[in-house]
Amino acid sequence: MRNLWIDRVLTLSLAAGILLTSAASGRTVLAEEDDRPEKVVLRVCNWEEYIDLGDWDEEETIELPSADIIGENSMIQDFEEWYYDTYGIEVEVEYSTFGSNEDLYNTLTLGDVYDLICPSEYMIMKLMEEKQLVPLSEEFFDTEDENNYYSRGVSPFIKNIFDTKGIDGEMWGKYAAGYMWGVTGFVYNPEEVTQEQASSWKLLSDPDFKRRVTVKDSVRECYFAAVGALKSDLLTSEEFKNAPDYAQRLEEEMNDTSPGMIAQVQEYLKTVKDNVYSFESDAGKADMITGKVVANYQWSGDGVYTMDQADEDDLELAFTVPLESTDIYFDGWVLYKKGIEEDPAKQHAAEAFINFNSRPDNAIRNMYYIGYTSVLSGGDDPLIFEYADYNYGAEEDEEDTEDYDLSYFFAEDGEESGEYVITAPADQVNRQLSAAYPPEDVIGRSCIMTHFDEQQTAQINRMWINIRCMSIDKVPVWGWILTAAALAGMGVMMGKRIRMMRRIKKKH
Numbered sequence: 001m002r003n004l005w006i007d008r009v010l011t012l013s014l015a016a017g018i019l020l021t022s023a024a025s026g027r028t029v030l031a032e033e034d035d036r037p038e039k040v041v042l043r044v045c046n047w048e049e050y051i052d053l054g055d056w057d058e059e060e061t062i063e064l065p066s067a068d069i070i071g072e073n074s075m076i077q078d079f080e081e082w083y084y085d086t087y088g089i090e091v092e093v094e095y096s097t098f099g100s101n102e103d104l105y106n107t108l109t110l111g112d113v114y115d116l117i118c119p120s121e122y123m124i125m126k127l128m129e130e131k132q133l134v135p136l137s138e139e140f141f142d143t144e145d146e147n148n149y150y151s152r153g154v155s156p157f158i159k160n161i162f163d164t165k166g167i168d169g170e171m172w173g174k175y176a177a178g179y180m181w182g183v184t185g186f187v188y189n190p191e192e193v194t195q196e197q198a199s200s201w202k203l204l205s206d207p208d209f210k211r212r213v214t215v216k217d218s219v220r221e222c223y224f225a226a227v228g229a230l231k232s233d234l235l236t237s238e239e240f241k242n243a244p245d246y247a248q249r250l251e252e253e254m255n256d257t258s259p260g261m262i263a264q265v266q267e268y269l270k271t272v273k274d275n276v277y278s279f280e281s282d283a284g285k286a287d288m289i290t291g292k293v294v295a296n297y298q299w300s301g302d303g304v305y306t307m308d309q310a311d312e313d314d315l316e317l318a319f320t321v322p323l324e325s326t327d328i329y330f331d332g333w334v335l336y337k338k339g340i341e342e343d344p345a346k347q348h349a350a351e352a353f354i355n356f357n358s359r360p361d362n363a364i365r366n367m368y369y370i371g372y373t374s375v376l377s378g379g380d381d382p383l384i385f386e387y388a389d390y391n392y393g394a395e396e397d398e399e400d401t402e403d404y405d406l407s408y409f410f411a412e413d414g415e416e417s418g419e420y421v422i423t424a425p426a427d428q429v430n431r432q433l434s435a436a437y438p439p440e441d442v443i444g445r446s447c448i449m450t451h452f453d454e455q456q457t458a459q460i461n462r463m464w465i466n467i468r469c470m471s472i473d474k475v476p477v478w479g480w481i482l483t484a485a486a487l488a489g490m491g492v493m494m495g496k497r498i499r500m501m502r503r504i505k506k507k508h
Contacts, residue, residue: 037089038090039089040349041094042093042346042353043094043113043114043115044094044353045114045116046095046096046117046118047097048098049369050370052071053071053369055072055074062387063390064386065382065386066383066386067361069361069365075357075362075365082356101120101122104117104119104123105126113336114339115335116335116354117333119332120331121332121449122449122451126451128166128170128172133334133337134336134347136174136351147352149358150355152379153381154376156377157443158409176334178375179357179374180331180370181330181375182299182329182438184221184224185320186295186296186320187288187303187307187319190318193294198320199321200228200322201232201324204229205229205271205275211276211277212277212293213276213293214283214287214296215272215276216279217279217280218281220449222269222272222464224327226272227253227254228322229324230264231256232324234253235250235253236323250325254447262460266463277293284296284297284298284302288310289315300372302371303435304319304371317431319434325447326438326446327449328446328448335351360381391432392404394425400427401424401425402423402425402429403424404422
């Protein structure tokens with residue numbers, strides 16, 4: 001009887017050998033012709049409107065010094081063709097979308113199975129904690145492979161975060177490849193709100209702007225903003241900012257979920273609720289453009305979109321990040337374990353999908369379509385920096401300009417910082433450019449909002465219900481009596497309806 005351990009090793013070796021790289025052609029081929037799958041079906045689930053769907057008009061062509069870029073077909077169709085041309089294997093992408101991280105998690109909980117999904121940083125941490133993800137393969141990180149566009153072109157700044165942040169001792173970078181990123185702040189009308197006023201989370205509760213500011217209808221974003229406002233004096237003090245362990249302390253303070261802090265946040269957000277125009281998920285952009293509000297708590301990617309749309313109406317808006325801190329956020333690709341199921345052909349296709357979307361020209365297509373900023377700097381390829389300069393650089397004859405250094409994002413180790421400076425119109429420094437690529441001082445006061453554990457989630461969700469609905473513990477006795485009476489009435493009506501349906505059924 002053969003040793004079971006040896007059998008397992010042989011089985012895994014056979015699985016790993018299904019896909020081999022041909023040194024001569026650079027293509028991945030099947031070890032044996034008989035083992036070649038007729039088709040790999042790849043199930044991808046991504047955010048709504050979060051990938052280039054093609055059909056660009058010719059005048060939309062992005063003309064860069066190194067190449068012209070246009071999206072003729074959808075990224076999905078182009079990937080399917082590229083994968084077959086590159087690896088000789090047919091792939092069919094079944095593409096689905098979701099509207100929020102919680103929607104995605106619920107679909108997974110209900111049994112929907114995908115191979116590749118694109119949640120945000122805190123949901124990635126949750127899925128890692130629950131052991132629902134498959135690590136990216138060693139081959140995916142091989143920078144000698146010319147088709148590994150992600151590993152060859154991810155921003156050094158982003159790579160450092162993914163390699164140093166994690167959960168339960170495992171880093172994000174083992175399981176996730178970044179897609180888009182940004183920070184949170186305020187889009188504001190500089191004719192109505194000063195930059196100083198918009199540079200604090202306390203703007204949300206400022207009575208001078210009662211019913212003139214909107215806030216995100218999201219417990220995480222609201223919690224972060226509330227903590228920043230409540231701890232404003234501490235976070236902006238010179239002693240705190242100059243501490244040698246400032247970055248660590250900032251992350252600890254902004255992720256304070258102690259019972260006392262949750263209680264303070266609840267009371268503060270009740271004040272915010274009475275002061276703001278609305279809690280919104282997407283309407284804030286339009287409300288800024290139409291002038292219903294003068295400031296909007298916004299993700300930087302949506303901030304760029306809002307300012308772009310306002311420019312078309314000759315309305316100049318600005319963007320700024322509170323001095324207390326900003327939440328740095330990411331969306332990233334991860335392999336879902338129930339979908340991949342140790343299938344090397346499927347995993348290879350999933351990782352190839354990440355790489356294809358990470359090719360510099362494709363990263364630009366996605367940025368153009370979505371409006372958010374890619375985690376890709378392009379490595380040795382200059383296209384992505386050229387695209388940043390194309391969007392935000394000054395015209396040759398402009399006089400009022402400022403140099404904007406993006407070395408922290410684009411420069412590799414050993415490169416001189418001066419290679420990645422955009423000469424931009426002076427007003428861009430507080431507008432689209434600073435939203436798309438925040439300056440170093442903003443990056444310095446940014447931190448990750450970490451995943452809430454089960455107990456924290458329950459406490460914070462109860463707090464959110466009390467804010468968005470009502471304080472359950474403060475409902476008067478007569479309120480419960482009316483509720484009970486209404487429920488009883490509904491029960492009587494349902495009973496009558498059931499009896500009526502039974503009589504109808506008997507007649508037939």
